[in-house]
Amino acid sequence: MKKILILTCCLAFLSQSCQDVLKEEIVSGITPAYYETAGGFEDAVKATYQPLRTWYGTQRGFTLTVFGTDTYTRGADGGYKFVNDYTPNLNSGVDYFRDLWNDFYRAINTANTVIDRAPAASIAEDIKAIRVAEAKFLRAHYYFILVQTFGPVHLTLEETTKIETTASRTPVKEVYDAIVKDLEDAIAALPATQANYGRATKPAAEHMLAKVLLTRAGQPTAAKPDDYQRAADLAKKVISDYNFKLLPNFADVFNQARQEHEEVVWSVQYTSDLITNGDGNSGHLYFIMEYDAGHKGTMRDVANGRPFKRFKPTMYTLDLFDRTKDSRYNGSFKQVFYANNPATLAPGMKIGDTAIWVAPTNISAEFKAKKNYRIIDRAEVFSSGNYRYFPTLSKFLDPLRPSVQDERGSRDYMVARLGETYLIAAEALLKAGKPDEAVTYINTLRRRAALPGKEKEMEITAADLNMDFILDERGRELLGEMDRWFDLVRTGTLLERVKKYNPEAAPNIQPYHVLRPIPSDQIDRSGGLQVFAQNNGY
Missing domain, CATH: 1.25.40.390 (Serine Threonine Protein Phosphatase 5, Tetratricopeptide repeat)
Structure with missing residues (x-):
């Protein structure tokens, strides 16, 4: 077309x-x-x-x-x-x-x-x-x-x-x-x-x-x-x-x-x-961790992106995904950076080897000591004062930019996609008092997200379905896609969820913040x- x-x-x-x-x-x-x-x-x-x-x-x-x-x-x-x-x-x-x-x-x-x-x-x-x-x-x-x-x-x-x-x-x-x-x-x-x-x-x-x-x-x-x-x-x-x-x-x-x-x-x-x-489309800039400085074997390149490191996922976000059956964690986050800088390779490291692994869990000191690459585990991601290292949202990365420093991405921006249409149907049906019908739309979306062989395990029942679950599911499916502030305001949960899950924002947010000035x-x-x-x- x-x-x-x-x-x-x-x-x-x-x-x-x-x-x-x-x-x-x-x-x-x-x-x-x-x-x-x-x-x-x-x-x-x-x-x-x-x-x-x-x-x-x-x-x-x-x-x-x-x-x-x-x-x-x-x-x-x-x-x-x-x-x-x-x-x-x-x-x-x-x-x-x-x-x-x-x-x-x-x-x-x-x-x-x-x-x-x-x-x-x-x-x-x-x-x-x-x-x-x-x-x-x-x-x-x-x-x-x-x-x-x-x-x-x-x-x-x-x-x-x-x-x-x-x-x-x-x-x-x-x-x-x-x-x-x-x-x-x-x-x-x-x-x-x-x-x-x-x-x-x-x-x-x-x-x-x-x-x-x-x-x-x-x-x-x-x-x-x-x-x-x-x-x-x-x-x-x-x-x-x-x-x-x-x-x-x-x-x-x-x-x-x-x-x-x-x-x-x-x-x-x-x-x-x-x-x-x-x-x-400059969305490729804002969700990338600092991979290009302070690490062995890495430097900034077009494929990995220019890391503005503006937005860091909260602990709530990383806990949303059951990685044993839900493909959307790996489908949403870039967790490995490979060696691309011959001038700073660690001993035993070759170009193309793992240089940085952002692990989804805590990793023992003994395991880290055996590796010649940098392991940033969960404890480090959420350690006091760390705003540079975190899983990188991969949805908006743009390796087709003409140069390393170029900010002008060429991705189209999906404003409406069918995954959200399913979520709208489910939420509207739940609010209309039809949870049995609502859950069919949630389960269709969750089966698509399942790891191979885990489709049945991803299904939920109508008894499991409530607005907290729908907000969690919107988080898993639509993470970073310019909906979240509107979602929380629409559902009357902005203050509650920000206070609970965003420690930097929690002390200051007030009821009037549901509108902008x-x-x-x-x-x-x-x-x-x-x-x-x-x-x-x-």
């Missing part, structure tokens, strides 16, 4: 046609009439996708969704440790909150432009309906992240054509109602597949609406009685009505050589073309706190 290349500028709409790689054609002096041409309208739709790249696969996106949860705490490096630690530096002046707000509202206005200008656009009506549905899908997606992050936000569903100096915080119920309406409209008009891989589709919208309803159901002021059942029905439809399937091997889900596989419901596109890839510049340009109130606690 052909990819839609997400363009690098929301305002300068670029190429006029969809090729395997869309060619940029810089357009200057855009007038309103341009949007009414077929090419201008198509470019506006393409530009609505671009801001996804400011969030998915970026340090900003990972920091605001992975950090400060039960699964990940701070590593050695990075300037945003306060996001994990919930210190007073987590405030309305942080650029990540400001940039998220600004980028997504620009995206929303681009989507509004597409929707408002569609009636006058000179394009075939059947194609126009699909493109408008894509814009509604994307607008819903941007608002969904904003409302989960900030609570009541300004809701605008019309194109901004002049300077506006007023804004207000729309109640959460109205924001969710708008999101649901957009997704319902998108589902009605989108096809099951698109010629350009990466465009929104009907199953992608159904998956997203299921997740939205699952989230809205936990909002007392916004929930509707049938939200859980509707979420379950939509997730079941995605699983059964299309050509998606779980890959037999969990690790294959993240095989960079075959990214467009049967488990991907929808992904954000990146490319190996450095001219059009922008900053790229409204950016100060948004408050200032809207007339101050009397007009655009700050979230409690900030």
Whole structure:
């Protein structure tokens, strides 16, 4: 399938046609009439996708969704440790909150432009309906992240054509109602597949609406009685009505050589073309331990990655996996680094031999003394002051980068994959009072994760199923995949689980941390706190 290349500028709409790689054609002096041409309208739709790249696969996106949860705490490096630690530096002046707000509202206005200008656009009506549905899908997606992050936000569903100096915080119920309406409209008009891989589709919208309803159901002021059942029905439809399937091997889900596989419901596109890839998918940087200094036989290389060591797994995370029957520990973590530096080899070590082993258990001193390679065992991983050495999350590693220091990865970012669809179905069914049906979806996912011959042992019963188990299972399946902070907020467990499992964050986290601070510049340009109130606690 052909990819839609997400363009690098929301305002300068670029190429006029969809090729395997869309060619940029810089357009200057855009007038309103341009949007009414077929090419201008198509470019506006393409530009609505671009801001996804400011969030998915970026340090900003990972920091605001992975950090400060039960699964990940701070590593050695990075300037945003306060996001994990919930210190007073987590405030309305942080650029990540400001940039998220600004980028997504620009995206929303681009989507509004597409929707408002569609009636006058000179394009075939059947194609126009699909493109408008894509814009509604994307607008819903941007608002969904904003409302989960900030609570009541300004809701605008019309194109901004002049300077506006007023804004207000729309109640959460109205924001969710708008999101649901957009997704319902998108589902009605989108096809099951698109010629350009990466465009929104009907199953992608159904998956997203299921997740939205699952989230809205936990909002007392916004929930509707049938939200859980509707979420379950939509997730079941995605699983059964299309050509998606779980890959037999969990690790294959993240095989960079075959990214467009049967488990991907929808992904954000990146490319190996450095001219059009922008900053790229930089997820490969943040979860790697320091393997390239202080060890015999190792040096930094493209295959092993550039170790920013931002995010360190918690003890809870490493205890999630029963390694005797669950393949997802080995499928998620890189535990061995091989000798690649002839200048620093240990005695008896050759290039390609084990240089570092990050052991999942404690290893005796006697065993370590017999080996010429470095063994970092569980005791060292969780020793006081160690933020450099830990199992490396392998899901986002990118050995296809052009050079050792290059940060611009080319992996697509899977926003929706079938593994999560199964988890959404299970959670919604459990909440709808149907644990016997819910457990069938959990067990299908767990059988896929089983080591050969261990499928039956991985199954659970309905009596075993509760929200703690589902959160644990989401941790095992979706570790690091930019869901965890939202999961804990959605289920009302952020404070409890952070206090229990994240020792660096536990002393400071407060109830008000279930929302992020409204950016100060948004408050200032809207007339101050009397007009655009700050979230409690900030």
